[in-house]
Amino acid sequence: METIKGISHFINNKFQTAVTIGTFDGVHLGHGKILERLINSAKTAGLKSTVLTFFPHPRMVLQKDTNIKLLNTLDEKIQTMDSLGLDYLIIHPFTKDFSRLSATEFVRDILVNKLKTKKIIIGYDHRFGRNRNANIQDLTAFGNTLDFEVEEIPAQEIDDVSVSSTKIRNALLAGDILTANSYLNYAYMLTGIIKKGKGLGKQFGFPTANLHIPEPYKLIPKNGVYVVKSNIDQREYFGMMNIGFNPTVSGTEKSIEINFFDFEGSLYDKKVQVGILHRIRDENKFDSVEELREQLKKDKKTSLNLIAK
Known part of the structure; x- marks a missing residue:
């Protein structure tokens, strides 16, 4: 074409x-x-x-x-x-x-x-x-x-x-990624540039890539935690993504953060596209960072089980 x-x-x-x-x-x-x-x-x-x-x-x-x-x-x-x-x-x-x-x-x-x-x-x-x-x-x-x-x-x-x-728009806004993907016939995608964040995820043992989407008109799905996949340097990686405000650490700005499994290296300033596969849960405010860390471990396990299927 x-x-x-x-x-x-x-x-x-x-x-x-x-x-x-x-x-x-x-x-x-x-x-x-x-x-x-x-x-x-x-x-x-x-x-x-x-x-x-x-x-x-x-x-x-x-x-x-x-x-x-x-x-x-x-x-x-x-x-x-x-x-x-x-x-x-x-x-x-x-x-x-x-x-x-x-x-x-x-x-x-x-x-x-x-x-x-x-x-x-x-x-x-x-x-x-x-x-x-x-x-x-x-x-x-x-x-x-x-x-x-x-x-x-x-x-x-x-x-x-x-x-x-x-139906696709309504499904995405409701967090129903499976319905959206069924109508699209492909995984709904988010494309942006990886920008430097506060580095809090790394302190929790879950380093994240902060995805900045420059187009203000792009529809962002409902806040929550999702399973995603991406092709980086011609290799497929899976991960989990949080859309929201990080309330446990008193976040004030909406962000899109991805923890790629098994990825090593820097993604800063790189263009990255993720396909969204599943939604795991809502974004929650936890009573402590330790409680958040334990939830992230559960999220990763859930993600890996969904990926394996």
Whole structure:
């Protein structure tokens, strides 16, 4: 898959494309059905399968919604889509100027002239153009004039996508990682940079890596203790992760701390991604550091048992 940031960087004089358009947050099982249809349809017709998506999320720009939480960072979305067999992923910057393009300008200048679209696979409820005033019937009319086919994704599939996204978000916020992962079809991931912490975990015999996630829009699951896995220097490691405030040691800031089993070495300033496998328990305030240490020993044992299964 080739990833292109900005439609203007898509240089194409040799082939035509089959395109679908959307945010595809989470790239979950429902999205997978749509993308599989796109890929198969493109192969059958001798076209290049192409996803057109936007960043930032339109709500961040048009509604200034700074509280929006997404399942994927941009890099995570690229990583997940890259495993599906697409030809092109085009990520176009969403701006107020872009949102003001008329339906005609969007279809003629971008879909037809720039992307060389011969087929568009799109949801029945898709709206586009300035003030989102054009719909799939308008798109079909454009297709008849500008020589491209429109294939409508049935209402049931689109509704499944919406329901799945909502269920994943709700599951993560409730700490139900197994349900979230079942809808995603992969382990929910957190990606960030390891920053130096207070070193308290090391004093307890459980040294932790403090994961700093720079993207404020990334959805963080419910506070608690989780089993995680990560690939570090081309080797898989398991561990346990705490999301929360470390109340036993009077923590005041929310943190994400990971104790990797059997890892030796420094991770400071390294980019690390963890996949979340299980949730063990809530974050609790213990009466003493010794009580916390004993609980961590139990957590590790529980983690290793879950990993072994």
